[in-house]
Amino acid sequence: MIPTKTTTGPILLTGATGQVGGELLNTLSPLGEVIAPLRSTLDLINLQSIRDTIRTLRPRWIVNPAAYTAVDKAETEPDLAYAINRDAVRVIGEEAATIGAGVIHFSTDYVFDGTGTKPYVETDPTNPVSVYGASKLAGEQTLAQSGAAHLIFRTSWVYGARGKNFLLTILKLAREREHLRVIGDQYGAPTWSRDLAQMTAHVIDQAEAAANGQNLTAPLVDSSGVYHISGAGETTWYGFAAEAVRQQREREPGIRFAEIEAIPATEYPLPAKRPANSRLNCTKLQQRFNWRMPNWHESLQKVLAEL
Numbered sequence: 001m002i003p004t005k006t007t008t009g010p011i012l013l014t015g016a017t018g019q020v021g022g023e024l025l026n027t028l029s030p031l032g033e034v035i036a037p038l039r040s041t042l043d044l045i046n047l048q049s050i051r052d053t054i055r056t057l058r059p060r061w062i063v064n065p066a067a068y069t070a071v072d073k074a075e076t077e078p079d080l081a082y083a084i085n086r087d088a089v090r091v092i093g094e095e096a097a098t099i100g101a102g103v104i105h106f107s108t109d110y111v112f113d114g115t116g117t118k119p120y121v122e123t124d125p126t127n128p129v130s131v132y133g134a135s136k137l138a139g140e141q142t143l144a145q146s147g148a149a150h151l152i153f154r155t156s157w158v159y160g161a162r163g164k165n166f167l168l169t170i171l172k173l174a175r176e177r178e179h180l181r182v183i184g185d186q187y188g189a190p191t192w193s194r195d196l197a198q199m200t201a202h203v204i205d206q207a208e209a210a211a212n213g214q215n216l217t218a219p220l221v222d223s224s225g226v227y228h229i230s231g232a233g234e235t236t237w238y239g240f241a242a243e244a245v246r247q248q249r250e251r252e253p254g255i256r257f258a259e260i261e262a263i264p265a266t267e268y269p270l271p272a273k274r275p276a277n278s279r280l281n282c283t284k285l286q287q288r289f290n291w292r293m294p295n296w297h298e299s300l301q302k303v304l305a306e307l
């Protein structure tokens with residue numbers, strides 16, 4: 001479908017070298033010109049450079065999957081995590097508000113403490129237990145206060161065929177070792193970076209169709225806010241690893257892979273705490289934008305086929 005251009009101007013995409021940004025580069029390009037400056041051109045630590053870029057390009061959308069995502073390292077680099085995950089987002093929001101651009105931003109299940117026993121809904125109280133989670137929550141809040149029309153997609157456990165992610169780490173370790181120990185008491189849902197990018201293009205398309213050639217901001221403001229979006233279904237890190245290795249064994253019958261053992265998080269100490277319950281209830285996005293994610297098993301199969 002060719003979308004109605006609501007305002008002129010390109011789509012400004014950050015983080016195009018990342019997992020989600022790399023997929024967005026492909027899914028957003030049918031919607032019009034996408035400008036995706038690399039860190040060497042637009043370093044998000046440099047707030048003035050963000051302002052200059054937005055003022056020069058006057059994008060109709062700013063899509064911001066760039067982030068400081070090193071969860072453990074953030075514990076000892078909080079200033080850098082907050083600079084990218086909060087301060088840069090604040091400036092993006094301020095500049096977007098000024099020119100009437102819509103902002104699409106990504107956040108994380110790690111804004112929750114994980115003590116809830118059900119999948120989280122968007123209105124559940126946040127309480128991050130890591131610096132990364134706290135910095136991402138601060139980014140959500142600053143964007144909401146900026147006055148820009150915005151959509152915040154809170155997702156979880158992102159993986160894909162490229163980039164740094166749990167799936168690729170486990171597959172590599174499973175080839176190298178005899179035995180792997182993986183946390184079995186943290187629950188969540190793996191989310192394929194490409195599924196997220198397709199959802200994002202769909203939502204932009206719908207928002208532009210709703211604006212029907214008029215200013216984008218008005219219909220989008222009604223929908224502004226947080227949306228949960230993960231792969232359908234649920235598992236644990238152990239369940240994810242075991243299923244990935246099971247599927248990969250079928251693909252490569254001759255290869256020996258490690259046995260995988262489920263362990264409690266208490267036996268796998270890391271600098272940052274992770275929530276025990278990372279499950280996100282995705283009904284709001286389904287109802288507002290008519291989008292359902294595929295089951296994580298299905299997407300995993302497609303990713304493994306690409307490796």
Ligand SMILES: NC(=O)C1=CN([C@@H]2O[C@H](COP(=O)(O)OP(=O)(O)OC[C@H]3O[C@@H](n4cnc5c(N)ncnc54)[C@H](OP(=O)(O)O)[C@@H]3O)[C@@H](O)[C@H]2O)C=CC1
Nearest residue numbers: 015017018019020039043044066067069106108155157158
């Ligand atoms: N990965 C996950 O499991 C999850 C991620 N999220 C959120 O989803 C979004 C996308 O994550 P994902 O794609 O996995 O992230 P990646 O870590 O794969 O990519 C991060 C991107 O941000 C860029 N970036 C980091 N710092 C700067 C900077 N100072 N200036 C310019 N660019 C910078 C990186 O550029 P460079 O290549 O130059 O470093 C890279 O392109 C993020 O908001 C993240 O918080 C939410 C839940 C789960």
Ligand SMILES: Cc1cn([C@H]2C[C@H](O)[C@@H](COP(=O)(O)OP(=O)(O)O[C@H]3O[C@@H](C)C(=O)[C@@H](O)[C@H]3O)O2)c(=O)[nH]c1=O
Nearest residue numbers: 069071108109156157158166169181182183237268274
């Ligand atoms: C490699 C490995 C990890 N683990 C555990 C540690 C951790 O609890 C979990 C996942 O490992 P990771 O290093 O991928 O975890 P982490 O970097 O915390 O992943 C998170 O990244 C950020 C950006 C998010 O927003 C989250 O949604 C989530 O995806 O698996 C094992 O138990 N055994 C292992 O061999």
Ligand SMILES: [Mg+2]
Nearest residue numbers: 069070071165
């Ligand atoms: Mg990680």
